[in-house]
Amino acid sequence: MLRNGYIVWEGASLIDSSPIVLILTGFVNPTSNRKTGSQMIQSWILSQNYVPTYAAKHGFDNSICGDCPLKLSDNGSCYVNLLTPNNIYRSYIAGNYPQFSEKELAILQHYRYPIRLGSYGDPTAVPLEVWEPIILASGKHTGYTHRHKNCDLRWQKYLMASVETEQEAKQAQNQGWRSFRIIVPDAALSDNEILCRHTEDDRIDCSKCLLCDGSSTKPNIADKVHGLNWKVSNFLKYLESTSN
Incomplete structure (x- = not known):
């Protein structure tokens, strides 16, 4: 019987060698995330040793987030609601997820379910071969990394370089990446950027758009900062600090 979630891989993080796990969910129960689309498979890169909220609060999330400046222990503007990763982690610890196998891989191949690489956690913490x-x-698929400066460059064909400033976007593009830049609501787009299509029209979700797939032939993307008000405020403070 098909289960909703599966353990794909357990091993040492490519960031700091700490034990992490990759879990896929959404095979049975559709996600409630309107932006990604209900049929999009979600992927979770989690520490094996810590509940996500605890790890984020105390800075023990380096193994899955690297040096992302938006982490809760750093800038505190990461848009991810950690209640969902918490639930995924508790199900993992309880042994509720079987191992991903060739059977589930065949289901993906048959139905061509789109996948969100890194619903939580940076995909590059897990080997590309996985x-x-x-x-x-x-x-x-869609996917992003804040580790575009020091990860395996083979990821360029699959992931967007996640950036917060125009300068970072240009640097990433010069290194062969397409960029995904978070902007303040009234910020102007760069000449080579387009606005996230879901932000333009919320009837278009990620599973239909799929522009954020790392392909070099597509435009760079920008999206307006979103999330809880205090997270947005923290992001604005971070941008201000980068301009000083």
């Missing part, structure tokens, strides 16, 4: 069969079986 991800690639899943990406190829699905044929449709």
